[in-house]
Structure formats: structure tokens, C-alpha cells
Amino acid sequence: MIDLSLKKNGDNATAAFATDVNYGLSQDQKSLPSRYFYDGKGSRLFQKIMDLPEYYLTRSEYEVLTENKETIIEEFAGEGFFHLIDLGAGDALKTKILLQQLADRHSAFNYIPVDISVDAMQQLSNSLHTGMPEISVQAIVGEYFQALEWLQANKTGRKVVLFLGSNIGNFKADESRDFLCSVRAYLQPGDKLLMGIDLHKDPDIILRAYDDAAGVTAAFNLNLLRRINRELGGNFDLEQFRHYPLYNPQDGVMRSYLVSKKEQEVYIRDLRKSFHFAAWEAIHTENSHKYTLPQVKELGMACGFTLQSVFQDNNHRFADVLFSVEEDDNRKPEGISDDRLIKD
Numbered sequence: 001m002i003d004l005s006l007k008k009n010g011d012n013a014t015a016a017f018a019t020d021v022n023y024g025l026s027q028d029q030k031s032l033p034s035r036y037f038y039d040g041k042g043s044r045l046f047q048k049i050m051d052l053p054e055y056y057l058t059r060s061e062y063e064v065l066t067e068n069k070e071t072i073i074e075e076f077a078g079e080g081f082f083h084l085i086d087l088g089a090g091d092a093l094k095t096k097i098l099l100q101q102l103a104d105r106h107s108a109f110n111y112i113p114v115d116i117s118v119d120a121m122q123q124l125s126n127s128l129h130t131g132m133p134e135i136s137v138q139a140i141v142g143e144y145f146q147a148l149e150w151l152q153a154n155k156t157g158r159k160v161v162l163f164l165g166s167n168i169g170n171f172k173a174d175e176s177r178d179f180l181c182s183v184r185a186y187l188q189p190g191d192k193l194l195m196g197i198d199l200h201k202d203p204d205i206i207l208r209a210y211d212d213a214a215g216v217t218a219a220f221n222l223n224l225l226r227r228i229n230r231e232l233g234g235n236f237d238l239e240q241f242r243h244y245p246l247y248n249p250q251d252g253v254m255r256s257y258l259v260s261k262k263e264q265e266v267y268i269r270d271l272r273k274s275f276h277f278a279a280w281e282a283i284h285t286e287n288s289h290k291y292t293l294p295q296v297k298e299l300g301m302a303c304g305f306t307l308q309s310v311f312q313d314n315n316h317r318f319a320d321v322l323f324s325v326e327e328d329d330n331r332k333p334e335g336i337s338d339d340r341l342i343k344d
């Protein structure tokens with residue numbers, strides 16, 4: 001396992017967290033980055049979310065991959081050796097459908113799962129070692145851009161990148177384009193990207209997925225404040241904040257907030273600073289973008305990808321789109337400089 005994360009140097013990770021919290025809570029419209037959801041407890045809560053009856057995303061994508069695994073593999077595996085890079089792999093529950101299919105057809109590949117959670121990568125390496133010993137696995141712990149930079153320097157040969165689970169939806173609009181263009185800059189003609197996206201649908205279905213009856217998503221959102229208390233010495237009273245999700249069907253963005261139930265001061269020891277909350281003031285904590293297929297095609301094209309295939313579940317809730325890099329597309333996408341991968 002390769003550990004690129006700052007975790008090895010816990011002080012740096014905490015300092016970055018402190019800087020981001022200070023910045024976000026000092027704005028007129030307060031916000032906190034959603035990537036900080038995933039501490040140990042947050043990752044466990046997200047696992048629970050994926051099992052919720054209301055959270056259709058995981059089940060729908062599972063269906064897409066199960067129903068189309070033969071075609072998907074035919075379209076990306078080819079004949080020769082390739083690297084299968086799984087960005088944000090987590091427990092790889094869905095990827096395992098494809099891994100099993102690849103193993104059954106004796107494809108020559110190695111599997112490179114990438115995730116920010118060292119625990120997740122350890123567990124995944126162990127479970128694959130036991131359950132699918134024929135697959136060669138090299139897990140990477142780190143953020144997406146760090147991993148892309150490392151892969152750029154260390155892995156040559158044909159590549160298939162997986163970015164499943166609608167993880168693209170958690171970027172801001174300009175960040176998702178930057179991210180896709182960075183992935184494209186790393187790829188060569190013949191390489192592929194399989195990306196999971198959540199589609200526009202009945203707004204009530206979407207809203208319920210982020211406001212489940214059991215309150216797991218609320219706990220997941222509130223856990224961000226618990227993390228600030230634990231890691232930065234904050235004194236947030238979790239009882240005095242509530243989870244508030246709001247879906248905008250025009251821009252297709254599900255936004256999550258934490259709303260202060262009363263006027264209050266919160267002190268964060270490591271920042272030596274108090275933050276004032278007016279009654280009903282909100283902290284924006286997450287965006288989950290939903291897409292139309294033309295939007296996704298355009299997003300890919302803006303970075304020099306060609307849309308090769310679209311796979312959907314029977315209810316058309318979720319899609320996995322396969323992008324390819326074509327021969328005459330071997331050019332640097334507009335707006336991406338040579339040092340783009342290094343900056344982030």
C-alpha cells in the first residue's frame with residue numbers, strides 16, 4: 001500500500017483542517033468543505049447511508065453494473081494489460097462486480113484503488129487478498145490529485161479510470177471540470193474513464209435520499225461539528241444545530257446545511273477564536289449535483305473526452321458513462337497548464 005496522505009504527518013493534516021474551518025466559518029455565508037465528513041465515524045455513517053431505503057444511488061449503480069458488466073468489460077478491457085484505477089474506492093462493493101467479471105475472463109490487469117481513508121484501503125486490500133487472490137492489488141491512500149500526480153510519475157501503460165458513486169457530484173461546478181480535465185491530462189489515446197452520475201428525477205425522491213427517516217444523514221452532517229470539537233477543541237453543542245437539506249430542481253443541486261437553532265457563540269480552542277451564529281444562520285456543508293445526460297456529455301467533451309456509452313438502471317435514476325480518449329484527441333485540454341496536477 002502506498003500512503004501519500006498527510007496523515008503520516010498528523011500536524012499538517014490538522015493544520016489544513018484548522019485553516020479550512022477558520023476560512024469557512026469566517027465568511028458572511030458560512031461553509032465547511034464536505035471532504036471533512038469522512039473521519040472514522042463519518043465513514044461508518046456513510047456506509048450506513050448507502051444501505052438506507054431512501055438512498056437509491058448505491059442500489060441503482062449496483063444494478064447498472066450488475067446488469068451491464070459483460071458489455072462494460074468488453075468495452076474497456078481490450079486484450080492487453082491495463083491498470084484499473086479506482087478513484088474514491090471505499091469498500092469497492094460495486095467495483096467488485098467488475099473485478100469478478102475481469103477475473104472470470106482472465107483479463108491481464110492490476111487494480112489500483114485510491115481513497116483518503118487508510119482504514120478503508122487496508123480493509124479492501126485484505127478482503128481482495130482473501131476473496132480474489134488472483135487479482136494484483138496496489139492500494140493508494142491519498143487525495144485524488146495527489147494520487148493522479150503519483151500515478152502520472154509511476155504508472156505507464158494503458159489505463160482505465162473508475163470514478164463511481166456520483167463522487168463527481170460533490171465538487172463545485174468549476175472543480176468538477178478541473179478534476180475531469182486533470183484526469184484527461186493523465187490519460188492517453190485508448191484509455192477510458194467510467195464515471196457514475198446521479199440523474200435528474202422527481203425532486204421528492206432526491207430530497208428523501210438526503211433526509212432519511214432514521215436520521216442517519218443528519219448524524220453524518222452533524223458529525224462534522226463533532227470532528228471540529230474533537231480535533232480542534234471546538235465547543236459546538238450538536239443539539240443546537242439541525243440538518244437541513246434543500247434540493248433545487250432547476251440547477252439540479254442538492255445542498256446540505258447545518259442550521260443554528262439559536263443565537264450562540266462557538267469557541268474553537270486551536271483557532272483561539274469565537275464564531276458568532278445568529279438564530280437560524282446556516283453553514284453550507286455539501287453540494288450533491290444531479291445531471292442530465294447532455295450535461296455530462298458536454299462536461300466530458302470540455303476536457304477532450306468522447307462519450308462512448310451510457311449505462312442506466314431500469315428506473316433511469318443513475319447512469320454510468322464510459323468516456324474514451326480518441327487517437328486524434330491526444331492534445332492538452334484547454335485551460336490546463338502543465339503544472340495543473342502538481343498544484344492541487
Ligand code: AVI
Binds near residue numbers: 049287
Ligand atoms: C459521496 N457522495 C456521492 C454522497 C452524495 O450522495 O453526495 C455523500 C452523501 N452525502 C449525504 N448523503 C450521502
